[in-house]
Amino acid sequence: MGGTESRLNRSNSDEMRLSRAGAAMFLAGGISFMGIITGEVLYPDYSTRQDISDLGSTQPPNPIIHEPSATIFNSTMLVTGALLLVAAYFLHRSTGRRVLTIPLAVFGFGVFGVGVFPGNVVPWHGLFALLTFFSGGITVVLSSRVVTRPFKYFCLLFGVISLATLVSVFVLQEANPLNVLGSGGVERWVAYPLLLWVTGFGGYLLGDPDVSS
Helix, strand or coil: CCHHHHHHCCCHHHHHHHHHHHHHHHHHHHHHHHHHHHHHHHCCCCCCCCCHHHHCCCCCCCCCCCCCHHHHHHHHHHHHHHHHHHHHHHHHHHHCCHHHHHHHHHHHHHHHHHHHCCCCCCCHHHHHHHHHHHHHHHHHHHHCCCCCCCHHHHHHHHHHHHHHHHHHHHHCHHHCHHHHHHHHHHHHHHHHHHHHHHHHHHHHHHCCCCCCC
16 A cells, blocks of 8 residues: 555544654654764764763763763753654554554663663663663564565664674674774664664654554
C-alpha cells in the first residue's frame, strides 16, 4: 500500500498524531546533534576520542566538569529524551504498534536518564547509557517492520551498525579493531547511527508515510 493511499485510510486525528511524533523526533535529532557539537566546541581541548558523556562530566575518582559544556550537554539529553517520549506517545496513539513504540519509549527514557545522571554519578550514568544504546539499536532495527522500502533497509543498516559496534565492545574487548578510534570514536559509531535514524524517521513521519498499523 502506498503512502498516499495509507493516509486516505487514516483519520485526520491519526495523521495529526503522526505529524506530531515526526516533529518531536526531527527536533530530537537536530537538538541532540547541535547540543553535542556546541558542548564540544566550548569544552577546553576536547577530543572526539573522549567519551561523549565527558561533556557532562568525566568519571570518578576525579571527575572533571567544564561549564557551560556540562549544562549544555545534560540539558540536551533531557530535552532529547523528553521529545522521544512524546514521539512514542503520539506514535502509539496513531498506530498502536507496540513493537516500535515500547522500545522507542525505553530509548527516550534512557536518554533522559543520561541527562539526569552525568558521568560522575555512578553506577547510574553507565546503566542509563547502556540502556540507551541497547534499546536504541533495537528500536532502529524494529522500525524496519513498519516502514516501506527503501527506508526500511536504511533502518536495518543503521540499527545493525550500532548494535554490532556495541556488542564488539563487550565481546572483543582489547582485541576490538575499532579501539584505534579511542573510546569516544567507538561510542560515536554506536550513538550517531541512532541519532541519524531519529532525524530520518522523524522526517519520514512528517512526509507522507506508510506506517503499518
